[in-house]
Amino acid sequence: MTVLVLGDQLNADVGPLADRPGERVLLIEAADLARRRPYHPHKLTLVFSAMRHFRDRLRESGRTVEYRQVERFADGIEAHLDADPGDELVVMRPPNHGTGDRLRELVERHGGQIEFVTNDLFLCSPDRFDDWAGEQPRYRHEDFYRFMRRETGYLMDDSEPVGGEWNYDEQNRETPPDDYSPPDPPVFEPDAITREVQSRVAETFVGSYEEPPYGGEWADPGPFRWPVTSDQAETALERFVTDRLAEFGPYQDALAAGEWALNHALLSPALNLGLLRPEAVIERVIEAYHERDVPLNSVEGFVRQVLGWREFMRQIYRREMPELADANQLEQSESLPPLFWTGETDMACLADVIDGVRTRGYAHHIERLMILSNFATLLGVEPQELNRWFHAAYIDASHWVTTPNVVGMGTFGTDVLSTKPYVSSANYVDKMSDYCGDCPYYKTKTTGERACPFNALYWDFLDRNAEHLSDNHRMGLVYNHLENKGEDEREAIRARAERLRERAQRSEL
Ligand code: FAD
Incomplete structure (x- = not known):
């Protein structure tokens, strides 16, 4: 044995x-x-x-x-x-x-x-999930999350949620002030073992991300910084709890130029390799709530990610594969533009986020969802191709976690886990970040040479997918706005979107 x-x-x-x-x-x-x-x-x-x-x-x-x-x-x-x-x-x-x-x-x-x-590196067993989910064709995260809170007793006062609410999301949508400087995340310097592996990786895996499939300039990845032992992972957890947890909640959905980590935990690589157990992470964060009076919206917001989203994605993947990997309900067929590998674009938000991925193999959740997936979805990129890119490019990637996140949440390739696509125009990026101020594209313009590409692509996406999406009651308002645009304006948007798609493939955005 x-x-x-x-x-x-x-x-x-x-x-x-x-x-x-x-x-x-x-x-x-x-x-x-x-x-x-x-x-x-x-x-x-x-x-x-x-x-x-x-x-x-x-x-x-x-x-x-x-x-x-x-x-x-x-x-x-x-x-x-x-x-x-x-x-x-x-x-x-x-x-x-x-x-x-x-x-x-x-x-x-x-x-x-x-x-x-049983794989004890997850909190919810397949049987428990199947009992909860039954035969329902779609899954609601909020219901699952409450089920998991009750199952585990985390953040519960008997049968009631601590603080009286299950979810403090409405307090978690702030953007930091202009002079905000988040605490530096820890760096774990490579030891002899890591250095030896680095040499082997450099010598052996030619044809890897260092040589993007599309050619182009590749800046060397930055210094390696991630925890590689459980002791280091515990230090990373401790540093998160001490330095960044308190403001994790309010700035959870924020984006900031040059701030790749903000208050995120950076714990997904360690969690996904087993160096940290999800219960250890959750219990440490709850302990900090009791010991140090860390705000409940931050603590609950974090627990929701690990106890809710991580477990939810894993189980949906298990139940919905193999169809999930190929799902493409919007029939998107565009190739992923080279800029995802090379970072070559004038768009300030995309350039900054892709630079972070090239340097560290990491971007935080809102960067992944509302910059990268949003842009690829608006462009019409095939979900499978985007999934392959996420899988290759990220330090914490694995098929079980990229697939539901990219094909389900990111591109709306399927509606099993979300009721509408996570797409937006420049308006959202501007509201949640400081990118647009220094960007050569105009955030308020939709057509014209220097109009922000997010805008024409957004309206064109809605237009192209009207048959599929316009009856969706959560999208009624945006379809009303689209209806209010005259035929000439809509034609100009289509033409601009078409040019943007061509320019994206030629790395001229
Ligand atoms: P924090 O924001 O601090 O969150 C804490 C923890 O919650 C994370 O470490 C993670 O374990 C868990 N978590 C939160 N959201 C999710 C989620 N949607 N799915 C799974 N776990 C979640 N996560 C990965 O672990 N690997 C991936 O390859 C990956 N690819 C993604 C691709 C897209 C398009 C999107 C939208 C999300 C993806 N995620 C992925 C989920 C999430 O973005 C990352 O888990 C998170 O950004 C990791 O950084 P962090 O540890 O600083 O997370």
């Missing part, structure tokens, strides 16, 4: 690692997984470095660890079963669709056996 630990299950306190302390452990560092997409080099460094640190920590604690560094994942399984024919592996169920089936097939082909157990 051997405990197989996958690269996103690096936690010794849960699952078979915790239940079977005497068993040998198998970790496989496979190059073929890193070649599947043009991943950001920091992403590859993070995963391999975290795996190697985890190996060393397990060995220090007295465990026998077989660490196989191989070209193909299948080679690692084969070598293990050659050395120990017929061995039985036990592993936590992987969240990505099809991985479990492929793993079983591989192990059995080489004469071994494999047992899958």
